[in-house]
Amino acid sequence: MYAFYSLLVYIFYTVFKKEEEDALEGACGASSDETGPVSMETGSRRRDGHTSRVGRKACAQFSESSSSSDSDEMSLSDEDEKDGPDIPACTPLAAFLSFKQEAEKKRASQVPLETTGKLSESPLVAVMSHLLTFLEQYSHFQQLQQQADQYRVQLKRHRVQHRHQMKALRASYRQRLRDKNSIISSLEEAISQQQTPSPLSEGESPSSEAGTQAGLHRLVESLYGLQGERSKLRGELRLLHSQLEQKEKDRHSRIQAFQQQIDELKSCIEEREEELSRLRTATGATDSEKRVLCLSAENESLKQSLSVTQGLLQQLSTIPSQSSTMLIKENENLRSRVQQLEMSLQQRAEQLSQMERQSEQSEWRRGEELRKREDRVRELQLELDRERGKEPLVKYVTQTVEVESPATLKHLTKARQRNELLSEKLSSQNERCKQLEEHIRKSDEYSCNLQHKIAAYEREISKLREELLKEIGHLEERKEEAVKAAANCSAEHFQNLQDQFFSLQKRLTALPPTLRSMKTDYTSLRSQVRNFSDFYGAAISDAKKQISAAISEMSEANKDLLEKYRKEVALRRKYHEQLVELKGNIRVLCRVKPVLKEDQHEEDQSVVATQEEVFQEIEPLVTSCIDGYQVCIFAYGQTGSGKTYTMEGSVENPGINQRALKHLFSEIEERKDMWSYTVTVSSVEIYNEVLRDLLSKDGDKLDIKINPDGTGQLHVPGLRVIEVKNFQHIKKILATARRNRITFGTQMNQHSSRSHALLCITVQGTDLATGSKTTGKLNLVDLAGSERVWKSGAEGERLKEAQNINRSLLALGDVIQALRARQTHIPFRNSRLTYLLQDSLGKGSKTVMVVQVSALESNVGETLCSLKFAQRVCKVELGPAARKIESGGGQCD
């Protein structure tokens, strides 16, 4: 077969060569057309290895047609470069193509002949034409392949460029994102720092308000900054979007172009396939079929290459899509990040506004609370004022106060309880006031009687005064007479002189010319005047002498009167002392405590003694103290029987202490012309057998010692002694002592004194006339109450106090017993109380014991005990009282 085909080719060659030569020889002769012979030569070269000019020209033409693609393929792979040397294989093809073109031209010119049936086409020529067509198609495929390669190279380049671009873009985006993230994280940190609010102290110090404001300002500023950042990010994102969209569009347009080319290629291939099948059916030649198969194989390979190209295209399309998806993802991430940021910003803004609202609310609440507290303070202040003024407080109890905090509630309940207590107290005090009014009425009656007595005394005194005045008047009359006598004498003389002066004046007017006589008259007149002055001076000195004589007479009479007065005072003191002695130097008074409102279930039939009445009994002893005696007044009795009331009393109704000092100062005032006095005060308490200064703040423990001055008297070293100038001063001192004294509430007495209290008043007097000095002492003792501990319910510390009180009172009883029995040893040192009262309870002193008893039947046992003790005291004989007086020379009385 091969030999047959080779033969066929050869025949063709010779036929065509012959035809061409004929045509050339016949038509053109020696024309210069080289095409035919060149083709022949070229075609022959393929077989015998010679190269004709025509073949080279065709090859050059082909090379020219594909030069553009070759230049592009310079950078292609080695495989592509290897395709280059195959091109010379196209040379016969080019020869065939040119030959075919010429044949077709000829056929076209021969068509009229064929139609007429003169020339019919041979099958060999038809097969050849088909072969040529295939070869043409093949060359076209090759061109397509080259184009596809070009596209592939372009795609590769694009891909590389795109990769670089994408890398750069990614790097820049990542950098930007990192920057943004760092900014956002720093802002978040700043916000979180601002958002960690310091807890608002209920007290909170309000410097914290300024800090919160500043923090809010900072937060708002950072918020604005964040918003600016957000808008920037948005702008950048928009830019990115637009870039991405642009790229996306480019990619789509490229893909569409590729797709179009692929479609074209596909349609081309389909056309070729149809052609092939048509050829198959038309020819049915076995060799051509083989050729067709070869071609179809080539076609298949082309298809494969196409599919590869398509794959590449797809890859190309997927790569940008991947990058775009990545970008989109990044974009989405960014978007979500921005959204998150926006959300967090919104949250922060909300939190900020919430914080602002909260701070406003808390501020408002604080203001409200402050206002309420101020109101409360005002109310409490009012309450306090009313409490001080002893006004009813019921009004406050009924007041409704808005309470918010438990502390205020507690305070309010306390205040209410206190109010209730105070109102109770107030009602009891009102009751007491009524009783006191009754007492006052009675004391008024008593004072009326006293006034009568005083009026009688005053009448006597006025009589004496009248006598004295008469005497003085008599003396003054005499004095006046003497003065008048002197004055009358000088007046007569003066009258005479005046008369003479007038007569002289007359004579002068009558006889003006007689100057000599006038001169003589004048000189005589001058001498008379001189004489008159001498006479007048003598008269005055006479009158003075008479006056001094009258005055000396009068002072003599006064002296007598003064002496009389002194005698009177001495007599009075003597009688007073006699009276006191008659009453006894140790006296016992019994005071029954009236039944108070709280004990009203029992009927009160007691004899009520007022503070004034009690003091009247004591008053002479206070006077004795001024005269230089040792006086002791003490209140004794069961707890709650009224000892403190008797000694100290209340503000409105003071007791013995205050009244005694008042009396003392009024006496001193009366005697100030004859005596000067110094009053000193000290106050101690004996609590649990320990001595404490009630006028000192340090509360040091004191001790009783014998005075080192050699008098043998007792004294308390370190005790504060205050000199008192007036009664107002003593009031303050007494208040201090009362404040410092230890009291506690027991079942028997709400303010039970748990100590013995001593107020020691020393009065040092100096007689202004004689210089003699007296030292009187007044000890005012408020003993602690004896109590039955099972009754008073004393426990713990109260029990210890009660035991100490009872022990010291027993010691007092022992001293009284020893004094009554006139024992040689008096056990003064058995207790601090008796040791301290040694001077006042011993011989030569004046003592008054006020026994306080209760009128209640429930206290009858204690009352009996107290009365028995009082009975024992009554029987004690202290002997005559001794007055401590030092004469001007320092002698003792």
Ligand SMILES: Nc1ncnc2c1ncn2[C@@H]1O[C@H](COP(=O)(O)OP(=O)(O)OP(=O)(O)O)[C@@H](O)[C@H]1O
């Ligand atoms: N004569 C009185 N008139 C009116 N009230 C009195 C009288 N005596 C005592 N009281 C009242 O009785 C209460 C108890 O009196 P007080 O404290 O003086 O007793 P006390 O004997 O000193 O008691 P204690 O020994 O426990 O200290 C007080 O509230 C007082 O005001």
